[in-house]
Amino acid sequence: MSHELVEAMAGMKEQEALDLAKKMLDGGEDPLKVLDLCREAVEVVGKRFEEGKYFLPELMMAGEMLKQISDMAKPLIQTEQKVERSGKVLIGTVEGDIHDIGKDIVVFLLDVNGFEVHDLGVDVPRQKFVDAIKEVQPQVVGMSGLLTLAYDAMKNTVEAIEESGLRDKVKIMIGGGGMSEEVRAYAGADAYGGDAMAAVNLSKEWTGASS
Ligand code: B12
Structure with a gap:
């Protein structure tokens, strides 16, 4: 595990993960990069679930953290300002x-x-x-x-x-x-x-x- 956000999420430290994500996004980090780290974290969670180290509550908690962080990240994703639907x-x-x-x-x-x-x-x-x-x-x-x-x-x-x-x-x-x-x-x-x-x-x- 490389990044502290990955560690916090995979370690079920919800508040820490949310704070870290917010800090990264406020600091101008690419929101897609933040979402990518979240994906890395849920992969770790998924692996621990497979190995019998985590159970359904942890899967749910991972899902919950992911949802909250993507809600923070989404509005910051650059749009192409294109109005007409293609x-x-x-x-x-x-x-x-x-x-x-x-x-x-x-x-x-x-x-x-x-x-x-x-x-x-x-x-x-x-x-x-x-x-x-x-x-x-x-x-x-x-x-x-x-x-x-x-x-x-x-x-x-x-x-x-x-x-x-x-x-x-x-x-x-x-x-x-x-x-x-x-x-x-x-x-x-x-x-x-x-x-x-x-x-x-x-x-x-x-x-x-x-x-
Ligand atoms: C969060 C989660 C849950 C949450 C889901 C919450 C929700 N609202 O979605 C809850 C707790 C409800 C859940 C339930 C279950 N889960 Co679950 N869950 C996960 C977990 C940890 C993360 C999934 C996730 O959100 N990833 C993050 C997102 C952003 O990634 P993504 O979905 O891959 O999407 C990205 C790309 O793939 C792509 N993409 C997605 N869709 C599409 C579509 C198109 C067209 C394209 C081009 C791209 C694209 O874009 C996204 C962004 O880049 C995974 C572990 C893992 N490694 O994935 C297990 C996992 C998927 N779950 C698993 C299991 C077993 C279950 C349960 C059966 C558990 C149970 N015993 O009840 C149930 C299934 C219920 C059901 N009928 O579906 C297994 C699946 C094993 C398998 N091979 O079948 C996994 C892999 C965990 C594991 N390693 O065992 N789960």
Whole structure:
């Protein structure tokens, strides 16, 4: 562990972590860098959970710290001051999965980069994606997930989109901790994005929005 913010968060020192994050942001540190350190910290928490050293309360506490710090960081993220909406993105966390902190960061960054974002929330059944594509007619569909069971949920969702004849109308990106290029291939999506900026860049590429 390198940074004191990572240590405080991973060590469940909530107040210390919040104070440190605030100090960094007030001091002009790049908010995306702060969010990245938070991600590093929750990875440590996740590992300790896997090893049986931490339990659900610690996962929840990590989620809580993350939410508070991202709420502090988000307003400071540079926007491109672009008002006209350059494309529509439909996004949600797939069926069976309720993790949404990363998805919410993606939604936020897409929004400040000029996209019209339709967020379906968490635990989104495949049919809900299909119905929303018909209604919203987005160019891009984003699926988020952190659980292993999300692999199949993503695959099933892509299949449902295919079966309803909408597959060639949308580009599909996937992301979320634990997702990968392999999962993308398994699910039949068009791209995997490792972070929120990747979601923005893919959406720009696919909608022809200038960067
Ligand atoms: C916080 C947390 C929780 C919180 C979630 C709070 C919330 N509102 O989201 C709570 C406590 C509720 C929770 C519950 C559970 N959790 Co949990 N949780 C985590 C933890 C610690 C952090 C996740 C997180 O927020 N990361 C930070 C965000 C910013 O990162 P991110 O999501 O990856 O998002 C970034 C990128 O991936 C990307 N991105 C995200 N979405 C998308 C989408 C697209 C399209 C693109 C391009 C990019 C993109 O952009 C983001 C910003 O850069 C992880 C550990 C870890 N290593 O991830 C475990 C973890 C994900 N949880 C885990 C488990 C097992 C569970 C539970 C099953 C526990 C239980 N026994 O009940 C439940 C699941 C409930 C359910 N049905 O979903 C496991 C999953 C294991 C697995 N492989 O399946 C993990 C990996 C912990 C572990 N190591 O065991 N959890």
